[in-house]
Amino acid sequence: MGTPDIYLPPALSAEIITSLIVSLDLPAPTSIEPLQVNAAFHSIYLVHFTSLPGIKARENKDGTTTLVLRVSGRQLPVIKTRNEVGVMTWIGKHTSIPVPAIIRYDATENNVIGHEFTLLEKAPGISVDQIYATLSDDVKTQMVHQLTDYLIELHAQPWKEGYVGGLTLTPTGEIALGPPIDENFWQTPDLEKYWSASAGVKSTETLESLNPIPAEGFSSYTDYTNGCLERYIHAIEVHPSLEPYRDLIPRIREFMAQLQRQDNQTELNSVAYIMAHKDLHFANIMCNPDQPGCPITAVIDWEFSGVVPGPRWNPPRAFLWNMKWDPDNKAEQTRMERLFEQICREKGAEHILKETQLNAKQEMMQTAINHIRAIVEVCPRGQAQDRVAHWRGVAEAAMEGF
Numbered sequence: 457m458g459t460p461d462i463y464l465p466p467a468l469s470a471e472i473i474t475s476l477i478v479s480l481d482l483p484a485p486t487s488i489e490p491l492q493v494n495a496a497f498h499s500i501y502l503v504h505f506t507s508l509p510g511i512k513a514r515e516n517k518d519g520t521t522t523l524v525l526r527v528s529g530r531q532l533p534v535i536k537t538r539n540e541v542g543v544m545t546w547i548g549k550h551t552s553i554p555v556p557a558i559i560r561y562d563a564t565e566n567n568v569i570g571h572e573f574t575l576l577e578k579a580p581g582i583s584v585d586q587i588y589a590t591l592s593d594d595v596k597t598q599m600v601h602q603l604t605d606y607l608i609e610l611h612a613q614p615w616k617e618g619y620v621g622g623l624t625l626t627p628t629g630e631i632a633l634g635p636p637i638d639e640n641f642w643q644t645p646d647l648e649k650y651w652s653a654s655a656g657v658k659s660t661e662t663l664e665s666l667n668p669i670p671a672e673g674f675s676s677y678t679d680y681t682n683g684c685l686e687r688y689i690h691a692i693e694v695h696p697s698l699e700p701y702r703d704l705i706p707r708i709r710e711f712m713a714q715l716q717r718q719d720n721q722t723e724l725n726s727v728a729y730i731m732a733h734k735d736l737h738f739a740n741i742m743c744n745p746d747q748p749g750c751p752i753t754a755v756i757d758w759e760f761s762g763v764v765p766g767p768r769w770n771p772p773r774a775f776l777w778n779m780k781w782d783p784d785n786k787a788e789q790t791r792m793e794r795l796f797e798q799i800c801r802e803k804g805a806e807h808i809l810k811e812t813q814l815n816a817k818q819e820m821m822q823t824a825i826n827h828i829r830a831i832v833e834v835c836p837r838g839q840a841q842d843r844v845a846h847w848r849g850v851a852e853a854a855m856e857g858f
Contacts, residue, residue: 463645464529465499465571473501473525476568480560480575482508486520497536497759501525502578512557513577523559524579528572531643535622535669537563537572539637540759542623546631546731547758551609554579554754579754584738587745588778595750597799599743600776600792602752603736604799604808611808615729615763620680621673622762635669636680639735639760640833642666650836656696666691676725677765677818678715681825685712688832697835701848704828707855711824714858724818728811732769733761737777766811767818817857824854 470488478484482505489502501524508521515521528537541563544555557577565571584591584599591599624634642651642663651661663669668687674680689705692698714720733740733755742754776792778785800808814822827847834840 463531463643464497465527465569467499468501468527468569472569473503476525476573477503477575479568482511482560497529497531498526499529501527503575511559513559514580522578524556524576526574526576527569528574530571531645532637532641532663533565533572533644534563535635535637536759537561537574538624539622539634539762540574542625542631542634543731543758543761545625546623549631550613551606553606553609554752555758556754556756579742579756581742581744581753584741584743584752585779587743588738590745591750596792597795598749599741599752600795600799603741603776604796604803604805606755607808608803608805610731611728611766611805611811613731615731618676618679618725619673619729619763620675620677620765621670633672635671636673636762637669637760638667641669651695655836657694659694661694673763676721677727678721678724678821680765681724681821682712682715684825684829688828691832691836695836697838698832701831701835704848704852707852708828711855711858715821720817720858723815724821726815727818728766729763730766730769730811731761732764733758734764734769734771735760735774736770737774737779739779767814767822769812820854820857824851827851827854 467490473488474484485503485505487504489504491500491502493500503523503525505521505523507519508523511521513521513523541558541561544558547553547555548557556579558574559577560575561573563572567573619633621636622634624632626632644663647661647663647666649655651657651666659665666687668674668680668683670683674683685708689708692701692705715724735757736755740755740757741752742756743750744753773789776796777789797809800806827850830840830847831844831851835844
């Protein structure tokens with residue numbers, strides 16, 4: 457969804473960042489370095505210290521310490537920061553996956569800089585996408601072995617009762633269930649541009665009215681699916697561009713009723729529920745090229761992660777992608793995916809491959825919801841009008857299967 461620059465934080469001075477750091481009961485930094493990165497949701501600063509006594513953070517070779525300050529924009533207030541902190545805390549407690557330590561955070565704007573933020577340990581090394589072309593096949597294979605081990609760990613962690621959603625921390629620091637979150641949710645900039653009176657919408661829309669974000673997530677795959685469909689029906693009811701699709705609403709409601717039938721529930725909810733990063737491309741994987749084998753040093757950017765049905769662990773097919781779009785590099789991603797499948801079999805982890813596949817009925821359900829979502833996402837933007845009729849036909853055919 458759209459994220460205009462006005463919703464990103466303005467450049468912060470070294471003085472105001474220093475004031476923030478001191479307000480967090482940390483020593484004043486020796487220097488502050490803004491990073492020039494293409495981040496859609498954050499501005500990022502390296503904060504350097506001579507030392508940080510009492511703080512468990514990795515030291516630099518010269519004995520100094522560097523932390524990473526990520527200052528959040530206002531696109532998805534509160535839930536994104538809380539989810540990232542909750543998930544990273546869970547990952548640190550329950551797996552061996554290397555994640556940066558969380559030093560401080562604030563999921564409100566009631567602080568010196570007036571923005572949500574996380575202050576993290578700096579992960580050593582460099583992101584794999586920046587050096588991917590220089591890596592040997594042996595190093596790539598080692599990395600896929602490491603990532604496979606991480607996924608085996610995540611699949612081994614039980615999420616009984618069919619939970620779908622994010623995580624958060626209670627005021628006392630306990631991990632608790634939280635709302636699901638997705639990078640493709642409608643965001644604050646979208647409310648003003650597409651869901652206000654200027655767009656012909658008569659009702660007052662909010663992030664909660666347009667996105668499936670109940671406070672403690674959903675109880676099953678079908679519960680989550682119906683939660684999404686309720687939001688899509690609401691969007692169709694209120695947005696002028698979706699008026700031609702209002703005759704679909706009775707069909708969608710009948711589809712939702714079919715999903716609640718016991719025989720369908722048994723088959724549709726026959727999935728593993730796993731913690732998934734959901735955006736595990738090589739820009740989010742750090743490595744140290746100076747060490748033998750160039751091992752993975754950290755997995756970063758967990759803000760859109762959560763517990764999902766196994767087949768939804770990699771929705772944009774980001775896993776093992778080096779962030780280059782040309783055909784040769786997409787073919788390289790496919791080659792790495794085949795290597796991953798081979799390694800799963802070698803490690804006796806074929807169950808991972810099975811748990812990430814949809815059965816026939818799940819495929820039909822997911823096809824319907826994907827195409828209804830596509831209609832709801834593009835029509836308010838006036839996009840892809842030549843494809844919407846086709847998407848409607850695909851959605852109707854999939855719903856008819858129920």
